[in-house]
Amino acid sequence: MNCKITGTGSYIPNIITKNADFDKHEFYNTDGTNFPHDNETTIRKFKAITGIEERRYLSENLNTSDIAVLAAQKAIEDAKLDPETLDYIIVAHNYGDVKTGSVQSDTVPSLATRVKSHLRIKNSRCVCYDVLFGCPGWIEGMIHAQAFIKAGMAKKCMVIGAEALSRVIDKHDRDSMIFSDGAGAAILEATEEKGGILAHESATHSFQEAEYIYFGKSNRSEASEDVRYIKMHGRKIYEFALMHVPKAMKSCLDNSGKSINDLKKIFIHQANEKMDQAIIDRFYKLHQTKAPEDVMPMTIHELGNSSVATVPTLFDLVRKGGIKNQKLNKGDVVMFASVGAGMNINAITYQV
The missing domain is CATH 3.40.47.10 (Thiolase/Chalcone synthase)
Incomplete structure (x- = not known):
């Protein structure tokens, strides 16, 4: 099944x-x-x-x-x-x-x-x-x-x-x-x-990383002390993601029984274009090859970072022909991957 x-x-x-x-x-x-x-x-x-x-x-x-x-x-x-x-x-x-x-x-x-x-x-x-x-x-x-x-x-x-x-x-x-x-x-x-879900990978890094994304007070000193907003340590997140996400993706692909050459698309969390591209480049470098130009569909330019919504929204748009020069075919092997507050990482290898 x-x-x-x-x-x-x-x-x-x-x-x-x-x-x-x-x-x-x-x-x-x-x-x-x-x-x-x-x-x-x-x-x-x-x-x-x-x-x-x-x-x-x-x-x-x-x-x-x-x-x-x-x-x-x-x-x-x-x-x-x-x-x-x-x-x-x-x-x-x-x-x-x-x-x-x-x-x-x-x-x-x-x-x-x-x-x-x-x-x-x-x-x-x-x-x-x-x-x-x-x-x-x-x-x-x-x-x-x-x-x-x-x-x-x-x-x-x-x-x-x-x-x-x-x-x-x-x-x-x-x-x-x-x-x-x-x-x-x-x-x-x-x-x-x-096809379907072939393998998955999940991890929580919290020994030193738990507060990289947190709820904190406004940067404006005159603002109310009682109201909290989403905050993050951007540089620490960037370095964390580049160190850990490519390895988790590689483990997920290896456990699926598929090779890097089988992989057609990577639906990665739309967090930051430069960070996402660096993650993909490092992931392919672990396989001693370079990432194909069209392997990473992106919506961040127009839609920004909507957290948990970025990956399913991106997949829905590509699946239905909503992104120019991006499409899926029956039998394609793809990957979903994300990183965020926790600090949490996960990935799924999936065959359409």
């Missing part, structure tokens, strides 16, 4: 925020001192490092669970699935529902339960829970779903990655320009068909 993706869906918010829109922001260092560059220079350097030109934000009337539902509906339709036959709904996120203008995160009931409720699924044996695993959350949810199917506990699972980072960013922190909102979903089913 194998585990294959039979349907995908995504929701990309329609509010576009370009880099130029940050020109009037007041950026500060973490100690509250003035940022050393003017905004034009800051924005130009930001673009050169991350590749991000614009990002998407939710409209005020939507929350993370709402867009998870919208992505789920598309995946269900794509899979031609009766939602009453789902055994599990797993939602990966990090901050729950944060309403516009609120400083509180709402996670009770779970976002997965909210998705099930909005989909009007009556089957009580459809079990719902959330995964908090940093940016690699959707991939980890897929690993969970496969385990349920392989153990005979499920036949059909839906895994969603959804996040509204625009609700937890500090507008006085330059790193706020990285983050965006979005949702992606996939249906994973038991099948006798060849």
